[in-house]
Amino acid sequence: MxxxxxxxxxxxxxxxxxxxxxxxxxxxxxxxxxxxxxxxxxxxxxxxxxxxxxxxxxxxxxxxxxxxxxxxxxxxxxxxxxxxxxxxxxxxxxxxxxxxxxxxxxxxxxxxxxxxxxxxxxxxxxxxFVNALALSGGTPAQSLPEYVQWVRTQGGGKGNVGVPAPASMPEFLVGVVGQKFGLDLRAVPYRGSAPMMADMLGNQVSAGVGSIPDFIENHKAGKIRVVAVMGRSRQAAVPDAPTFAELGLKGFEEVxxxxxxxxxxxxxxxxxxxxxxxxxxxxxxxxxxxxxxxxxxxxxxxxxxxxxxxxxxxxxxxxxxxxxxxxxx
Structure with missing residues (x-):
């Protein structure tokens, strides 16, 4: 947030x-x-x-x-x-x-x-609520497919993604995204969403997975971009962000x-x-x-x-x- x-x-x-x-x-x-x-x-x-x-x-x-x-x-x-x-x-x-x-x-x-x-x-x-994948302001990608391509070209297929806690559902989601798109994504655990958000705003990490409540205000302010959400349908708070299922990642429909x-x-x-x-x-x-x-x-x-x-x-x-x-x- x-x-x-x-x-x-x-x-x-x-x-x-x-x-x-x-x-x-x-x-x-x-x-x-x-x-x-x-x-x-x-x-x-x-x-x-x-x-x-x-x-x-x-x-x-x-x-x-x-x-x-x-x-x-x-x-x-x-x-x-x-x-x-x-x-x-x-x-x-x-x-x-x-x-x-x-x-x-x-x-x-x-x-x-x-x-x-x-x-x-x-x-x-x-x-x-639903968890979501958001991109930091310094990350040029505007969507999950663009982020995947950016990691491939800029990071050699490797990237770091912040998560608010270790061994959390956000961390497992990072692993699934990496497997799906053939990327070596490493989940970086924080002690809560606030320090993760601080590093995202400072462009110390290119992306993060957390709850929409963690992201919504900075998303509205244009400081980060929510590009995919869990759940069975898109969320009213971020209607332009597709579900992971829409992007081909099944299994994250329960909220x-x-x-x-x-x-x-x-x-x-x-x-x-x-x-x-x-x-x-x-x-x-x-x-x-x-x-x-x-x-x-x-x-x-x-x-x-x-x-x-x-x-x-x-x-x-x-x-x-x-x-x-x-x-x-």
């Missing part, structure tokens, strides 16, 4: 973005001063962090008790996931995350330090999700109350508009719907990872 825009958005939220509301969990708190903590597995300035702060601002206005956005960046969300496992199941800690931390890490890591099936419980979901998870053992009453509050926040026109402009397909998912989507997505990604020959590290 555009760092200037999103830093302004975060600053505009100010302390209200850092402390939002958690009234649904008051009954479980020991005192009125206890805040709800939203863990985020990526650094400030990235897409997931910005999304968390948009929701936090509205939760404060609706619910009336502080919530702290707690950035535990590193290892593609693994550190935050481990923090969620260690948190007391008292209804005051949730993990706002996308597919990588919940669905992908357990498939690519021998000892992730958590098991989503036993350590976590779904709370509610609020959106889906990732965004949702909230809590430690196993969290009282169902707390989950139900927070889920109901999130449903109201997501239904607000200004929230839907903001998240849509970030590249999300906004749609509330109940606890059961999020859990079902997580299982289905995990099964689909397991097939892709197995086919890639990747060995869990």
């Amino acid at each position: 555009s760092r200037p825009l999103h830093r302004r958005a975060v600053l505009a939220l100010g302390s209200a973005a850092l402390v939002a509301g958690a009234w649904p969990l008051q009954a479980l708190a020991q005192s009125g001063g206890n805040a709800l903590r939203i863990l985020v597995g990526f650094p400030p300035g990235g897409g997931t962090d910005a999304i968390a702060r948009v929701l936090a601002e509205k939760l404060e206005g609706l619910l009336g008790q502080p919530v702290v956005v707690d950035n535990r960046a590193g290892a593609g969300g693994q550190i935050a996931a481990q923090a969620l496992k260690a948190a007391a199941p008292d209804g005051r800690t949730v993990f706002l995350t996308h597919d990588h931390s919940i669905s992908i890490l357990p498939l690519v890591t021998k000892k992730p330090g958590f098991d989503p099936a036993t350590d976590f419980v779904a709370v509610a979901g609020f959106a889906t 990732p999700y965004y949702g909230l998870f809590a430690p196993a053992g969290t009282p169902q009453a707390a989950i139900d109350r927070f889920g109901a509050a999130l449903a109201k926040v997501v239904a607000l026109p200004e929230v839907r508009e903001r998240l849509t402009t970030m590249g999300l397909a906004v749609g509330y998912m109940t606890q059961q719907q999020l859990a079902a989507r997580e299982r289905a997505y995990t099964q689909a990604m397991a097939k892709i990872i197995k086919a890639s020959g990747f060995t869990p590290q």
Whole structure:
């Protein structure tokens, strides 16, 4: 995402973005001063962090008790996931995350330090999104076919592509693109989308794979170019970008999700109350508009719907990872 825009958005939220509301969990708190903590597995300035702060601002206005956005960046969300496992199941800690931390890490890591099936419980979901391939401003290509030709002629068939985390779906996608077009593409992992975007804007890496929320503002500003998207259809936020399937790369039709998870053992009453509050926040026109402009397909998912989507997505990604020959590290 555009760092200037999103830093302004975060600053505009100010302390209200850092402390939002958690009234649904008051009954479980020991005192009125206890805040709800939203863990985020990526650094400030990235897409997931910005999304968390948009929701936090509205939760404060609706619910009336502080919530702290707690950035535990590193290892593609693994550190935050481990923090969620260690948190007391008292209804005051949730993990706002996308597919990588919940669905992908357990498939690519021998000892992730958590098991989503036993350590976590779904709370509610609020959106889906797609990953995309974007080209840096200094890369002359205007499309994926042009990028392929540029790598062949300028790099001797070799190229570096940034990804926001190692052993992530973006990294696997880089491998598939390389295999499809006979290129030696190397995925360069970062600690989140913000540092990857910084290198893309500085033309330190010619391309990157990440979520549309990570790319959309810089794409609109003409600083980078989204040239291909995952999913079954083109995305409203970048309607000119074809799907990978249109370009001959099958297998990336399932779309990732965004949702909230809590430690196993969290009282169902707390989950139900927070889920109901999130449903109201997501239904607000200004929230839907903001998240849509970030590249999300906004749609509330109940606890059961999020859990079902997580299982289905995990099964689909397991097939892709197995086919890639990747060995869990």
